Amino acid sequence: MPTELLSIQPGDLKFAFELKKQISSSLRLVNSTDHHVAFKVKTTSPKKYCVRPNTGIVQPHSSAEVTVTMQAQREAPPDMQCKDKFLVQSVIAPNSVEVTQEMFNKEEGKDVHEAKLKVVYVPPPQPPSPITESNEEEGNSPKAAGTVDNGDRHHLLADPTTKTESEWKFKLNEAKASLNALTEDRNQALQQMRTLQQELQAYKSGNAKSGGGLALKDSQKSQAGFSFLFVILVGLLGMLVGYLLGG
Numbered sequence: 001m002p003t004e005l006l007s008i009q010p011g012d013l014k015f016a017f018e019l020k021k022q023i024s025s026s027l028r029l030v031n032s033t034d035h036h037v038a039f040k041v042k043t044t045s046p047k048k049y050c051v052r053p054n055t056g057i058v059q060p061h062s063s064a065e066v067t068v069t070m071q072a073q074r075e076a077p078p079d080m081q082c083k084d085k086f087l088v089q090s091v092i093a094p095n096s097v098e099v100t101q102e103m104f105n106k107e108e109g110k111d112v113h114e115a116k117l118k119v120v121y122v123p124p125p126q127p128p129s130p131i132t133e134s135n136e137e138e139g140n141s142p143k144a145a146g147t148v149d150n151g152d153r154h155h156l157l158a159d160p161t162t163k164t165e166s167e168w169k170f171k172l173n174e175a176k177a178s179l180n181a182l183t184e185d186r187n188q189a190l191q192q193m194r195t196l197q198q199e200l201q202a203y204k205s206g207n208a209k210s211g212g213g214l215a216l217k218d219s220q221k222s223q224a225g226f227s228f229l230f231v232i233l234v235g236l237l238g239m240l241v242g243y244l245l246g247g
Contacts, residue, residue: 005037005090005113006030006058013068013086017121020072027066027117029088031058038093040104041066044085055099077121086117182237189230 007030015023031037040055050069058064068086077083089104090113106112 004111005033005035005092006039006088006115007032008088008115008117012118012120014120014122015070016124017073017076017080018124019076020074022069022072024067024069027068027088028063029058029066029090030063031060034060035092036060036095036097037090038097038099038103039064040089040099041068042087042089044083047071048084057093057097057099080121082119082121084119086119088115088117089113090115178240179237182233182240185233186237189233193230 009028009030013025013027015025017023027041029039037058038055039058041051042054043049043051048071050071052067052069053064054066056064091103091111093099093103104112
């Protein structure tokens with residue numbers, strides 16, 4: 001509510017009314033003039049409100065804050081309509097002078113400006129709904145549901161580190177078990193190859209005179225067959241390791 005000396009913001013005193021609770025509201029007094037302006041705040045219910053500061057001086061082209069605190073009320077007025085009023089008086093004051101009651105006396109030649117303010121009760125801010133909080137905690141809120149629809153993204157956001165470690169540990173154990181099994185098969189194959197080589201060598205020594213050409217041909221076939229089997233085993237081992245590590 002503008003006056004010739006001070007602009008008062010806001011135009012009404014608004015309180016977020018709650019029973020048995022002190023409530024505060026603020027006023028800003030803006031001095032757009034080149035003068036020092038003294039102010040005084042009055043109310044029709046001085047026992048109900050505490051005004052800090054209730055008097056003061058606003059410097060030229062500056063502002064001042066006034067806090068009005070309403071005492072805790074035991075009952076609400078009918079229809080939440082408050083009849084209390086506030087009056088802000090302002091007057092040009094000499095530089096660096098204390099505010100006195102005489103400064104606001106309406107004497108001849110003294111220009112005392114007055115602005116009246118109404119008290120308005122507004123509903124207090126509503127707390128978050130318990131249902132909404134419960135849904136959010138259980139992961140059933142719309143936001144949580146939208147995240148579930150994103151599939152892998154939801155799972156990664158839930159606990160990416162734990163899941164990745166568990167997957168890798170499982171795959172590593174699988175790979176170790178498979179490698180151990182294949183290593184054992186390879187060792188058995190190598191042992192079998194050594195045994196066959198020994199038998200072949202003995203066969204060559206015992207039949208060198210009677211059927212040396214035929215024995216050599218048979219041994220070459222045996223070696224070729226075993227080499228082909230060993231290549232197959234090595235290839236299967238590489239494919240299994242690549243599948244486990246890549247999956």
